[in-house]
Amino acid sequence: MPLEEPVTQATRPVNLPTDQSPQNFIRDTLPEAAHIIQFRLPCAACHYPVAWLWSELRISGMRIMTTLNNKAMAAMSDWLDLLVEKRALPCAVTQVTIHGKTEYLRATGYADIASGESITEDAIFRLYSMSKPIVSVALMMLYEEGRFQLGDPLYRYLGSKWRKENMSVFAGWRGDEEAGRKEVDFDTVPCQSDITMRQVLTHTAGLSYGFDPSGRGIAVDRIYNKTMVHPARHPETIADDDPSMLAAFCDVLAEMPLLYQPGTQWNYSYATDVCGALVEILSGQSLDQFLAERVFGPIGMVDASFDLSADKADRMPHNYRYVPPEGVGPDDVYKGSDTLHFPHLGTITDIDEGSRGGYLNPARPKFLSGGGGLLGTASDYSKFCSMLLAGGVNEQGQGIMGSRTIDYITSNHLPGGQGLMDMVPKPEFQYSETAKNGGSFGLGFSIVESTQEAGLIGSVGNYAWGGAAATIFWCDPVEKMSVVFCTQVMGMQPPNMLRAKLGSYIYGALES
Structure with missing residues (x-):
């Protein structure tokens, strides 16, 4: 032809x-x-x-003049305005980038509802768990340099506390279950295998987060809450060569019983904080220095940091907490414009006091959480996504990471090619957006394996993650498109419907 x-x-x-x-x-x-x-x-x-x-x-992934239909995107803007008007959200900054070009960037709502201060496109958000993909990429940059292999045991880099002989796995509460839970009296069994580098990158190491203080769903979370002493509580005990507190944190974490034998289940966890410690050990730099020099600087993420300087403090919006709605029944029917508001029917309350000071303090030692400590703008994160979608190069064509490595880390790394739900015995207790079918997990990213089962319009192979304050991003390697959505609402319910509705609007607006 x-x-x-x-x-x-x-x-x-x-x-x-x-x-x-x-x-x-x-x-x-x-x-x-x-x-x-x-x-x-x-x-x-x-x-x-x-x-x-x-x-x-x-x-084949090639596009002919891919754009966003203005009328369709105006409808999405109206929807976001409605959520702000109904006080389901305080604000929203949304950026859609296709082939490295920003096709949509809009801010709506308030940085501070009480004062009426409007949010701006350059607002600096608490990214929380959207820190995880960045730190995972940083660790895999060191993989490209031959500094480790995914099957390496953690103890090779973190020391003998992480040997299987020195670790245990939770086996149940002693005696009466309720009494054992109350007294934090439990049995353990020996750890059968050493935790590997791949397992901390995929949350299959047996670690947890402590989000279930009752321990009724995730038993070891009660043990974390009652017995684990975070080094940030006692900064005076931190060694001079541990300004990030990550070495001290890993020592404390290794003393906790594992939730399950390594590699047998998936559980959201402190694993990416361990990855941050590994970046320091393997690179010889502190985590903040490595990210600044190897990731943020080359990519142009000018506001991404663990710290918020005084001259940027007014760009951080207030943080809020979701308040469930009252008087809403399971049989309620929604019609017309009410369906736009559904299912985000709750309101929000300001919790900014106490969630800002740590970022404003640049002093060390300071816990630099690889799993949730970063700040950044929607534009910062969009540049990170564009680098990944461009095969590892920045806007100037400078190589940051190899394209084959990006393909590798955004493919399924769960044992035996299992889906995520195959490895989550109690999805209702998962504090993440992954508690649903149709997905798998790579090295720091969730991955869509079936758009139908996931209930997410888009492409198979989309990779994504979100943050505790309802921030969201995803990358579509077929459309060469990234979506970054930033707000500041802790405990938003339901946790994955913002992404689903954003996808409905954005994919409906795509034109080729």
Whole structure:
């Protein structure tokens, strides 16, 4: 089939060999980097229908003038305005980037509801767990340098406390279960295998977070809450060579019983804080220095940091907590515009006092949480996403990470190719957006394996994560699109519906 390349480039004729399938021709001949604008197809000579070729080009990840329909995006803007008006959200800054170009950036709502101060596009948000993909990428940059392998045991880098011989696994409460839980009296069994680097990157190490202080759903969380003494409570005991407190934290964490034998279940956990400690050990730099020099600086994430300088303090919005609605019944019916507000029917209350001071204090030692300590703007995070979608290069074409490594870390790394729900025995107790079918987990990212089961419009292979204050991002490697959504609401319910509704609007607005 004679085929002329894009008329927007200086080209030469490309002919499809008779012994090559059209699928292989598209895969091997057409450069993915070329943004195809128009093809001239001499139809009389075509061996394959134009409609088929167009479809194959779309499937191969190549796009023709992909844009967002303005009317459809205006409807999304109206929806976000409505959530602010109903006090379901205090604010929202949303950025959609396609092929590295910002197609939508909008701020709505308030940085401080009480004062009426409006939010701005350059607001600096508490990213909380959206720190995790960044720190996971930082660790995998050291993997590219040959400093570790994914099967390496943690004790090789963190010391003997992390040997299986020195670790235990929770086996149940002693005596009467309720009494054992109350007194934190429990049995353990020996740890059967050493925790590996892959397991801390995938939350399959047996660690936890302490989000269930009762221990009724995640038993070891009660033990964490009652017996674990975080080094941040006693900064005077931190060694001079541990300004991030990460070494001291890992020593304390290793003393906690594991929730399960390593590699047998998935549980959201402090694992990415361990990854932050590993970045320091393997690089010889503190986590904040490594991120500043190797990630934030090269990518252009100018406001990303563990600290908030005094001259930027007024750019951090207030933090709020979700308040469940009253008088809402399971049989209530929603019609018309009420369906736009549903299911975010609760309100919010200001909890900013106490959630700001730690960021404003640049002194060390200070706990630099790789799992939840970073700040940044929507633009900062969009640049991080664009780097990943561009195959590891920044806006200037400078290499940050290899494209094959990005493909590797955003593929399923759960044992035996299992889905996430195959490894989560009690999803109702998971403090994350992953407690649903249709997904898997890579090295620091959740991954969509089935859009139908996940209930998320988009592409198979989308990778994502969110933060405790209802921040969200996802990257679509087929559309070469990233979406970053920032607000500040702790405990937002239901936790995954903001992403689902954003996807409904954005994918509905895509035009090629």
